[in-house]
Amino acid sequence: MTIRSARKDLQEQKREKLDRQRKMTLSGALLGSAIPFMPAPMVIAMGLAAAYITLGINTQAKEIDKPLVWDSQFEEAELTDCDLRRSTYFGQVMPYQEWKDNIEEVRNQKGRVTADDVRKTLNDVYPQMMPFMLTDDQMTRHVALLAATGTGKTELLLSIIQQQIRKGAGLILVEAKSDSDFAGSIYAMMKEANRLDQFKLINFEYPEQSHTYNPVYSGGVRATLSTLMKIQANSSEEFWTDIARYTLTAATLVLKLQPGSPAFNIKDMIALLSDFDLLRAYTKRIRPEESKYHREGMDWLYSYLRNWWKNDEEGWNYNQYKTLTQGLISKLSSFAHSEYSSIVNTYAPDVDLKESILNNEVVVLSMSSLADKDGVELFGKLFISDLARAVGEIQLEKSKPLAMNPAIFDEYPSFMDESQVQLFQLARSANVPIIIAFQGVGFLENISPAFVEMVLGNCWHHLYCDVRDSKTREFAVKLAGSVITKMESTAEGSSTGNSHASDEAGLVANQNDGESATVSTKSQREEMIQPEDFSTLDQGDGILVGKSGTYRIRMPLVRNKFPNVQFGDMQLVRRRPKGRSGIYAWDEFTKKNKQLFERT
Known part of the structure; x- marks a missing residue:
């Protein structure tokens, strides 16, 4: 276009x-x-x-x-053709059937094909390979990158990121290795493009070098509740899941309906879940006359609070409230202290995902699953849930960015969740393509086989590098489909006969010559990709299965000259965010705790 x-x-x-x-x-x-x-x-x-x-x-x-x-x-200058700016380069490709023909030619000549033969063939045909470009429209059908460690996955992602930065477009990257080389390269690219004011980094390993982000800052009651329910996502007990949703709904309503719509954070939520009297006090501050929603919200909160009243003792059941909310509090408490607290508990966050998408910002969420596996899983789910909220609002407002803004999830199984399937289905309408990178299908099956089908089924293009697990290879073979192969064999023969007789017979000599040729053909259906094809893939090589066909691809191995800036050496641009007035429920809760402690 x-x-x-x-x-x-x-x-x-x-x-x-x-x-x-x-x-x-x-x-x-x-x-x-x-x-x-x-x-x-x-x-x-x-x-x-x-x-x-x-x-x-x-x-x-x-x-x-x-x-x-x-x-x-x-x-005003003449506007140049922007076709290339509306496409993303993935590498050089050759149709897979053509690639197989080249390999088969080597096999016919030598009788077998070794790994060195494959490498030589790739070098020989590389000048014939074509650039593979995905248009923005095709990108918004999402991409799955399945690759083992050291196969060129990071280099390909850096190539895509570099193209976005040079276009002046934005992106969102979530990675679970806290890789300073990865994030440092992106920082250097943004600096070279004079776009450091649009670079946002959320990093729990270096909180002093991180921008702030509040996952419950924006959105309505339903969006906030959907985000917070991620803390209960892995629960197999329906009873506790219902209790969590019921209690979180009440606390979210109380905080959202406060006069003036002040901002709140996770600490404020913990305060209301920990102190039933504080929850009641904030409920009384709601003004039903402000709107229909305030009045209806108060009516619902009255019915919720009624459940904690003990008729036989004419008092509130504090003990039961504490017992049933303790699980929620324990899961949320990891965000009330240490590195998480200074980043997420703010009333004026530096990062708002909706604004970041619309303003072409580059947002990097860098976490370490080795240091805190459970924390990475939980916060990754909260972050992606908030991203879904941002995408939903952009879709409703019809305010999607002019340039696509990809969301890249590296090491996706570290923070995947079944509810994220909806994000794959709706992100296209907000011009947000999703690129997921992981090591194999088996990791996704930890949720369910149906989840694998739904996630990968929503990705139009799959790129497979040197994957070692058999399930991923079988999935790729099945996805690529089969072709009809025609084989032809030729058999030729010749015969010569001589006979001699005596002079009495009158026949001196007789010679007979004969030739025969047979040509037979055979057609059979075979898989386009064979499982053993993956073993011949070197670093930077891959098999691309997409809507337009199956290709042998040589990916760009980015060896950029940008310095890998360490997290501690980054000079992040910080602007005073707009922010809103805060509720400060946590401060009230802390003050009551101090008074109680001093009395005893």
Whole structure:
């Protein structure tokens, strides 16, 4: 698709209109002069009138072509063809059937094919390979990258990221290795592009070098509840899941309906879940007269609080409340201290995912699953749930960015969740393609086989590197499909016979010659990809299975000259965020705890 200027289109329409007027004027003058017995003065007058009108038309045409001056220092330049800016380069490819023909030719010559033969063949055919570009529209159908460690996965992701940065577009990266080389390269790319003001880093290993982010800052009650319910996602007990949803709904409603709609954070949520009296106190501050939603919310909260009233003792059941909320509190408490607390408990976060998508920001969430596996899993789910909220709001507002803004999930199984399938289904409408990178199908099956089908089924393009597990190879073979192979064999034979006799027989010699040839053909259906094909893939090699076919691909191995800036050496740009006034429920809760501690 070529991007054109609306003003240029209007100029072209005006130019065509003036051209038609010029032709009609000249034609009228010529036809008038050709009329028999037309007086000479009349012919001269018509010629002068045509010349005058044509001169005016030419003046208007010059005005149209004059560049538009927006400012004394800037002039509008011609808009170049933007096809390449609307595509993403993945590497050089050759149709897989053509690649197999080249390998089969080597097999026919040598009788067998070794790994060195495959490498030599790849080098020989590389000049014949074509650039493989995915348009933005194709990218929004999502991409799955299945690759073992050291096969070129990170280099390909860096290539995609570098293209986004140079286009002036944004992206969101979630990675679970806290890889300073990965994030450092992105930082250096942004610095080279003079875009450090659009670079946002969330890093729990170096909280002092991290931007702040509050997963419950934006969104309505349902979106916030959906985000917070991720802490109960792995529970197999339906009872505790229902209790969690019921209690979180109440606490979220209380915080959301406060006068002036102040901001709150996870600590404030913990305070209300830990102190039943504090929950009641904040419920009383809600003003039902503010809106219909405040009135309906209060009615629901009355019914919720009624469940904790003990009729026989005429009092509140504090002990049961503490017992049933203790599980939620314990899971949320990891965000109330240590590195997490300073980043997520803020009323003025540096990162808002919706604004980041719309403003072409590059957001990197870097976590270490080795240091805190459970924390990475939980926070990754919270982050992606908030991303789904942002995508949903962009979809409803019809405000998607002009350039695509990919969400890249590296080591995806570290924070995957079954509810994320909906994000794959809806992200396209917000111009947010999803790229998931992981080591094999078996990791996704930890949730369910159906999850594998739903996630990978929503990805139009799959790129397989040197994957070692048999399940992933079988999945790729099945996905690529089969082809009909025609084999032809030829058999040729010849015979010669001689006979001799005596002189008495009168026959001296007899010679017989014979030739025969047989050609047989056989057609059979076979899989396009064979499982053993993966063993011949070196670093940077892959098999691409997409809507347009199956290809042998040579991926770009990015060896950039950018320095790998360590987390501690990054100079992040910090701007004072807008923010909102806060609730400070945690401060009230802490004050009550201190008073209780001092009394005892």
